[in-house]
Amino acid sequence: MSFSVRRDAKGVMVIGVDGQLIVGNRHELKSQVTEALERGERKFLVDFTKTGYIDSSGLGVLVSLSKRIRESGGELRLAGLNDDLKTLFELTKLDTLFAVSDTAEEALAAF
């Protein structure tokens, strides 16, 4: 699995999760976002279009990052959840906690 990071024209850090976001690699996502926060970035979009599955550790890292970003006065949006991942967020009621857009484009427009 791997993460792709790019900075869009509006200054949004767009992080693509290619593969799984699970216990074995969640720290990579955490350090990507933490370093960006330290550099002064404040807008984050996590794009799940190419994501296979997410486990509870992956969900946990998203929750903790959303808190950190909010505490830093930043903004986090999620996009590209397939039906399985939507179910996952609904089951855990995390859909009420995150700003979720269907596509990365819609999410970017909302910043």
Add this chain to the structure above:
Amino acid sequence: MSFSVRRDAKGVMVIGVDGQLIVGNRHELKSQVTEALERGERKFLVDFTKTGYIDSSGLGVLVSLSKRIRESGGELRLAGLNDDLKTLFELTKLDTLFAVSDTAEEALAAF
């Protein structure tokens, strides 16, 4: 797996082995040929073009049928062996016992 049987214009019984010729279905081939012999058929072609694998029981049934056909004054030819099946006949030296043609057409022409 299944066997297909047709009688070609020259009066050759063409038996196609679709799938495996192994311990579980060799009796079907045996009874097909035996019944045809009893009906008076004398020319037989077994076509392996659509065959997956053959085990020693399958080889055994071919050997025993070739004897019966020869004793009845008939003729048996084999065709359509892929590389694996050719190797099988070479390993067991059965390539020396059978009349083997590359294709069913060549075998039919040889009757």
Add this chain to the structure above:
Amino acid sequence: MTVPLRLSVRHTSSADEAGLPFQIALAVPSDLGLVEQVVDLVARHSLAAGLPPRRVRFHLRTALAEALANAMRYGNRLDQARKVSVRVEFAVEAIHLHVADEGDGFDPARVPDPTAPDRIGADGGRGLFLIRSLVDGLEFNQKGNALCMTLRRT
């Protein structure tokens, strides 16, 4: 001479494909980096065994990843010398995923509901809940260091 022009004999075996139960077993060192591989391995063989892709892609992968991570972390305390034993029984109607660790076990009844209002925002505590939500049956041994997750084939 009246010979049918073409005759086909279909062989029917005495049991159909799903009727041959089998199992897959492996012993995994307690390394969280291996979770994905084990999940991939089991997923691949579950597809080869004819499980519906969505059951495999979502339910099986997520639930198995959770169970493996818990067994490695809480059961075996990430001690690589301790193994997590994984056994997947492919039965006619369902598959049973057994995951056992070498730890002291725990009481799953005492794990709180992570969707309670005061817990939704917590960093952790969703693993067992997700397993329960995604599988069709969940059983623990007495000690609490081995569980069996059942997924129906359909």
Add this chain to the structure above:
Amino acid sequence: MTVPLRLSVRHTSSADEAGLPFQIALAVPSDLGLVEQVVDLVARHSLAAGLPPRRVRFHLRTALAEALANAMRYGNRLDQARKVSVRVEFAVEAIHLHVADEGDGFDPARVPDPTAPDRIGADGGRGLFLIRSLVDGLEFNQKGNALCMTLRRT
């Protein structure tokens, strides 16, 4: 939006795919009609485990069919209540196919060479010879009612 199921495309984990040994096990009633199904099952999972298709299609299928037929016929005398136990170990470099029956065993050293000039035309006696010719290693237990066939992955 659906994401295609892609399993094990890239790994950055601590061991690669072939590095996770596992095994498949099943107990098969002594019914010759089941040989093809068992062979198909093992072949499918061997492909899923990354064995080269030709090794599976030819060497594995033929050798396993022989070993199963012998175990059912000579070992278990086609008594359906007696089972043939099949265990396939997928190791890093090779797979080991274990086939055991509930019979009295035999002495494989006393089985004659079926390619000797006076035997080429015999109806039977080629099973063990084919197994030996197709696998990379063959071992019997002392009693002769269990064998292990090794196929290298390459």
